[in-house]
Amino acid sequence: MEGIVEQVHDGSTILVYLLSEFQFVQVFVAEILSPQMGKRVSPGSIVEPEVKVVVDPSALEVKFFTEMKVLNRYGRIILEGVDKSSNLIGSVYYPGGESAKDLALELVENGYAKYDWSANMLEEQKNKVKS
Secondary structure, eight states: OOOEEEEEEETEEEEEEEETTEEEEEEEETEEEOSOOEEEEEEEEOOOOOEEEETTTTTTHHHHHHHHTTSSSSEEEEEEEETTTTOOEHHHEETTTTEEEHHHHHHHHTSEEEOOTTHHHHHHHHHHHHH
């Protein structure tokens, strides 16, 4: 799928406008885990209506790195799968010199993400399809 990255939620979650489909989709970058921008924490009682958001301190730096690489740029998404919650999981490639660069690999190489155990499951699925 080809599209333009319209928004970066965190280092490994992006909103892409698909050029062929004329629609927005949220894509989770396959095979990695990176710090999340925020998780909502429910208040302790009904009296407290305030919802707090907990942010990992390094999440802003990781988000900025991803924004610098892909935000408002053309890219290619290869759909790797869909999780239990119907979230799209895909490999994200963006122009970088003579060849396309892999966002997941860039994040891992720069210490912003770590290789996820689910990557093994994706490899097994790919091998089953090829067989």
